[in-house]
Amino acid sequence: MDTIRLKFIIPAFISLFVIIASLYIPHVFLYDNNTLFSFLHLDTLVENGQQNKGVRKYFSLLQDKELDLGEFIDLLYFFSSMDPALIVYDRTNSSFFSDRMTTDTMNDFIKNNNKVITTSKSSSLKGMGIIRGNYLHNDLILNNFVYLQTKNSFNLSNSMGDILLFPDQFIIPPYKNSLYTNDIANGNVDILYKMGKRYAFTLPFLIYLKLTDISQLERLKFEETSVKIGPNTLYYDERGRISFNHKKSIIVPVTLTKLSDFGDVLEKRTELIKTLYTLGIIKNKDSSINSYLDDESVIDTIYNIPEFTNTEKNALLTSAKRLASEWKSFKQIYKNQLGESIIFISRQNKTGWISKTLSDVYILEKKDQLKRIIYTFSFLISVLFFLLCFLFVFYIRTLLSVLFSITIIIINLILYFFAINYLKYDYPVFITIIFCITGTFFGLFYKQLYFLVWYKEVSRVLGQNISNEYKKNIACAFKNNETDFSSGFRIASFMNVDISGILEYEKNDTNFIYDGKVLQDIEFLIKSKNGVINSITPSCVSSYFGVPLRTENAEYISNNLDAAKTIVTFFEKDTSVSDTLKIAIHVKNEYFDLLQTEDVVRYRNIGSSINILIGMKVIASRFECKILISASVVKLSSESLKVRMLDRVRIKGHERVERFFEYFTDEDYKEKEKIIDYFHAGLKLFELKMWDDSSYYFRQCLKLDPEDVPSKIYLKRCKDFIYVAPDEDWDGVYEVE
Numbered sequence: 001m002d003t004i005r006l007k008f009i010i011p012a013f014i015s016l017f018v019i020i021a022s023l024y025i026p027h028v029f030l031y032d033n034n035t036l037f038s039f040l041h042l043d044t045l046v047e048n049g050q051q052n053k054g055v056r057k058y059f060s061l062l063q064d065k066e067l068d069l070g071e072f073i074d075l076l077y078f079f080s081s082m083d084p085a086l087i088v089y090d091r092t093n094s095s096f097f098s099d100r101m102t103t104d105t106m107n108d109f110i111k112n113n114n115k116v117i118t119t120s121k122s123s124s125l126k127g128m129g130i131i132r133g134n135y136l137h138n139d140l141i142l143n144n145f146v147y148l149q150t151k152n153s154f155n156l157s158n159s160m161g162d163i164l165l166f167p168d169q170f171i172i173p174p175y176k177n178s179l180y181t182n183d184i185a186n187g188n189v190d191i192l193y194k195m196g197k198r199y200a201f202t203l204p205f206l207i208y209l210k211l212t213d214i215s216q217l218e219r220l221k222f223e224e225t226s227v228k229i230g231p232n233t234l235y236y237d238e239r240g241r242i243s244f245n246h247k248k249s250i251i252v253p254v255t256l257t258k259l260s261d262f263g264d265v266l267e268k269r270t271e272l273i274k275t276l277y278t279l280g281i282i283k284n285k286d287s288s289i290n291s292y293l294d295d296e297s298v299i300d301t302i303y304n305i306p307e308f309t310n311t312e313k314n315a316l317l318t319s320a321k322r323l324a325s326e327w328k329s330f331k332q333i334y335k336n337q338l339g340e341s342i343i344f345i346s347r348q349n350k351t352g353w354i355s356k357t358l359s360d361v362y363i364l365e366k367k368d369q370l371k372r373i374i375y376t377f378s379f380l381i382s383v384l385f386f387l388l389c390f391l392f393v394f395y396i397r398t399l400l401s402v403l404f405s406i407t408i409i410i411i412n413l414i415l416y417f418f419a420i421n422y423l424k425y426d427y428p429v430f431i432t433i434i435f436c437i438t439g440t441f442f443g444l445f446y447k448q449l450y451f452l453v454w455y456k457e458v459s460r461v462l463g464q465n466i467s468n469e470y471k472k473n474i475a476c477a478f479k480n481n482e483t484d485f486s487s488g489f490r491i492a493s494f495m496n497v498d499i500s501g502i503l504e505y506e507k508n509d510t511n512f513i514y515d516g517k518v519l520q521d522i523e524f525l526i527k528s529k530n531g532v533i534n535s536i537t538p539s540c541v542s543s544y545f546g547v548p549l550r551t552e553n554a555e556y557i558s559n560n561l562d563a564a565k566t567i568v569t570f571f572e573k574d575t576s577v578s579d580t581l582k583i584a585i586h587v588k589n590e591y592f593d594l595l596q597t598e599d600v601v602r603y604r605n606i607g608s609s610i611n612i613l614i615g616m617k618v619i620a621s622r623f624e625c626k627i628l629i630s631a632s633v634v635k636l637s638s639e640s641l642k643v644r645m646l647d648r649v650r651i652k653g654h655e656r657v658e659r660f661f662e663y664f665t666d667e668d669y670k671e672k673e674k675i676i677d678y679f680h681a682g683l684k685l686f687e688l689k690m691w692d693d694s695s696y697y698f699r700q701c702l703k704l705d706p707e708d709v710p711s712k713i714y715l716k717r718c719k720d721f722i723y724v725a726p727d728e729d730w731d732g733v734y735e736v737e
Contacts, residue, residue: 008453012446016390019442020383023435027379033430040417056085056211056361057341059334060354062256070287071266073106075259077292078266079345080113082331082338086210088357089118089345105287113289117210204360207342211361234364235371252358254351265330272299272323275316281305299324370426382432385412386439393443394450405440409433454479461485461594461603462548465534467527474549483548485603487593492605493545493560493633494586495531496613497522497567498620500539501580518577522567529563530556534605540617542610547592548603554638560585561637564627565665582625584616585663587632608654615651615736619660624709626668631659642669644676645683646710648733657733662710675701675708682714687732691718 067075079087089110110116273295276282281298302324308314342361344354363369373381389408393401416429455475462471477483499518519541523533526543534542545563546556564583571577590607612630620628623646634641643661650657664672682697695718701711 004453004457008450012449016442016446020386023383023386023438024379026434027382027431030431030434031375031378031428034416034426034428037413037416037429040413041420056358056365057337058252058254058344058354058358059084059337059341060254060256060344060346060351062258062351063345063347064258065260067259067266069106071270073109073287074269074292075266076106076109076116077289078331079338079343080115080289081293081296082335083340084115084338084343085340086207087113087116087343087345088207089116090347109289115210117207204357204364207357207361208364211342211365235369252355252362254355254358256351262330265327268323269327272320272327275320275323276302279308279313279316279320299327370420370424372426373428378428378431382428382435385432386435389436389439390443390446393440394447398444398447401443402440405436408436412436451475451479460601462532463602465527466532467530470527470530470532470549473530477549483550485548485594488591489589490547490550490592490605491587491589492547492592492609493557494534494588494590494605494609494613495526495543495545495560495564496584496610496617497526497541497543498539498580498582498584498617499541501582518571521570525566525570526563529559529566531559531563542613544605544609547605554636557587557633557637558639561629561633561639561641561663564663568626568665578626582617582620583627584613584620584629585627585633586612586616586630587636588612611653612651612658615649616660618736619647619649623662623713625662627663629661629663631661634661642666644672644679644710649736650733651736672705672708675704675711678704679708679711679714682711686714686718689721691721694718695722 076087076089110118273282276295276298281302282295302321305317308317342358344357346354385408389401389405392404396404412429412432416427419425419427451472455471458471458475458478462474466474474483499522519536522541523536526533526541529545530549531543531545532547534544536542543563545560564585567583568578568581571581586609588607588609590605590609592603592605595602595604616628616630619625625646628646629641629643634643641661642664644664646660646662648657648659669676678697678700682694682701685694685697688694695715698711698715698718701708702715705711
């Protein structure tokens with residue numbers, strides 16, 4: 001039995017360990033999904049992120065048309081001159097530019113302007129030290145990540161530290177699950193971030209730092225689950241993911257201004273600059289920001305320029321003044337929109353990342369945040385709940401175990417409610433509930449698997465000799481140490497169904513198919529009453545009840561008697577079978593053991609029960625009884641059995657004298673009830689050797705039923721003993737071969 005358990009426990013433990021380890025991956029992806037339970041928050045405020053509701057001003061521009069690089073640089077200079085809070089430029093695709101001029105001027109402007117955050121697509125130069133060599137061949141990174149522009153390679157950070165802040169650059173230390181580059185010599189810093197997701201090094205976080213007065217800060221101190229910015233603290237998990245109050249829904253509707261909506265204004269400014277250069281009003285024309293500002297100063301004072309004596313130049317000046325007026329009007333229109341605002345320049349016709357970034361910046365500024373449980377600890381909590389549900393389901397009944405799992409889920413919801421509302425901790429309730437459900441499922445699965453191991457062992461021993469239902473019951477008892485197949489003496493009820501008369505009938509009619517059907521029916525009826533088929537021979541079907549599954553004596557004896565009655569009733573209409581059918585039942589303490597050879601595994605009984613049953617069949621045939629039972633059956637049965645007492649018999653080879661009884665079905669007993677009363681009275685007198693008196697009662701029996709065979713036999717015995725009395729020491733016991 002212990003061997004069977006070990007065969008299951010070892011592979012089950014290994015497979016369960018693999019399952020729990022594999023659950024780490026979905027835990028990573030589902031860790032933040034608590035919004036399904038946001039209704040449990042006490043704080044139900046829903047903010048509207050309109051600009052008049054406290055969200056910083058923003059302006060979003062969709063670059064939907066091609067520009068040459070010079071025009072685009074002028075656009076950046078224009079935005080910069082409007083004194084914005086920040087410019088965020090999505091530079092992931094440079095194909096919009098209609099020419100291929102050098103980008104050094106723009107790169108210098110971006111690098112030297114502390115109010116500009118830009119992005120670029122990964123190139124083959126990046127990704128050294130990362131699996132696969134560079135990002136260009138990593139679809140996951142390529143499709144999800146953009147980052148600040150740099151020419152340096154990235155390293156995968158693997159430790160924690162401080163972020164040093166300088167007036168116009170960040171120095172990012174190595175950190176878990178972030179990608180960074182630190183080129184102190186050239187003053188370049190590159191931070192990997194993911195748009196639309198919440199990581200500590202996210203675009204919202206960078207914008208938040210840019211908008212903060214960092215000139216008074218010397219460093220950001222990173223702890224395991226927080227970063228301190230001056231007097232404020234932001235909380236996140238060890239993967240750098242910041243947690244927000246899920247109930248705080250910040251809606252920031254983004255209104256796009258398309259570049260094409262600017263009309264021809266940028267082109268007109270280019271034409272204006274060319275005209276001023278032609279007139280000699282602008283002396284040099286480079287592409288620096290200083291040159292742009294000088295040009296703007298000239299445009300602002302263009303009406304102070306005196307007219308030229310040259311008619312052609314005057315015409316150009318008049319045209320320039322007209323263009324300058326249109327340009328100044330354009331600037332005035334956008335001055336209020338762009339001043340102190342965050343300007344987003346997007347290259348795709350999707351603005352979800354802009355709205356998400358603005359809402360996250362708003363939350364960062366409002367500090368509406370939750371502390372994060374350390375991720376590894378969160379996983380251990382989830383595993384704990386998984387194992388609780390698994391073990392409870394595995395060891396307890398199914399209904400109770402499912403109720404227990406539901407209770408665990410409710411406990412998780414309570415913990416979530418308490419943690420998020422009072423402790424301000426973001427308890428990962430969603431993933432713990434998933435783990436509880438998964439633990440319950442695997443508990444049920446392994447429970448069934450464990451049962452099948454025992455069921456298979458029972459099948460190996462008892463094979464097709466019992467019903468599947470009884471096999472399940474034995475397997476359950478076997479699993480719970482309530483039974484086994486060990487050697488020893490067991491009290492069992494043995495039954496022998498005589499089919500010799502049936503076979504003889506079949507041989508005479510040469511109809512052997514019908515015989516097979518009879519045997520199948522008898523087997524089925526025995527098995528349906530939890531009987532075990534012991535053997536099948538051409539003369540009998542032998543079976544036993546009450547072993548190996550131990551029950552109360554009354555129960556297995558009752559099962560045996562029910563099986564016998566069911567067999568008789570089943571074949572009642574088929575007289576060719578019913579008239580020849582004889583059934584013997586006896587209860588005996590007999591030795592059982594497990595026979596195991598290379599080819600055979602069988603649970604068998606060794607003892608005299610077979611010989612006793614054979615002798616009982618002789619008596620049953622003599623008295624033409626359908627069912628004959630021994631006194632031990634009557635004694636151990638809890639029922640008031642409907643029987644007729646017959647001979648006291650000593651079977652050859654056995655010293656013990658046994659009384660046998662004819663057992664009736666309910667219907668047969670109703671017909672014979674009065675006869676049985678007379679018969680028992682006559683039998684009592686017969687055993688007192690009062691032959692004349694006893695014969696009177698047997699004659700009364702035959703008056704009621706002239707075909708009653710036991711009455712005929714005992715009446716004949718009375719007559720014989722009247723004429724020839726038995727020996728004085730005769731004890732009324734008959735011998736049977």
